[in-house]
Amino acid sequence: MQRVSDELTAGGLASYVPNPDHARSPLVQLTPAGQDTLAAIEEHARQRRLAVAGGFAPAEIATARAVLGKVMAASRTVLSSPRPPARSPQAPRPPARPRQGNTTPVAAPRTP
Numbered sequence: 001m002q003r004v005s006d007e008l009t010a011g012g013l014a015s016y017v018p019n020p021d022h023a024r025s026p027l028v029q030l031t032p033a034g035q036d037t038l039a040a041i042e043e044h045a046r047q048r049r050l051a052v053a054g055g056f057a058p059a060e061i062a063t064a065r066a067v068l069g070k071v072m073a074a075s076r077t078v079l080s081s082p083r084p085p086a087r088s089p090q091a092p093r094p095p096a097r098p099r100q101g102n103t104t105p106v107a108a109p110r111t112p
Contacts, residue, residue: 013037 005028008014013034016026030038053061 008034 005014005016008028009016012031014028014030017029019025019027056064
C-alpha cells in the first residue's frame, strides 16, 4: 500500500495529510488532479458497463446479479472450509472421460 501511495503522491494525484488519530501515520488524500483522474476512470467504467449491459432488461440484470451473488457466497463457503465437502451418496458420479491419444485405430479387414 505504501508503494501505491508513494506513486500517487509522486504523480501529483494524492498528497499526505496529517492524521489526527495517529501522528506517525499520515492519511492519503486525492489532489484536485487525482479527483479529476478518478472521475475520468469512473466515467470510462460506466460507459463500458453500459456497452456490455445496455442490451439487457433490468429484470435480466437483477436475475444475473442474484445468481452471481449465490455463486460468490457458495465459493466463499467452499474456499473457507478446511477440506472439500463430502460427496452426497445420492449424487451421481460424473461419467468417466474417454482417454485420448492412447488409442490405435483398428483397420477394417480387407476383402479379396
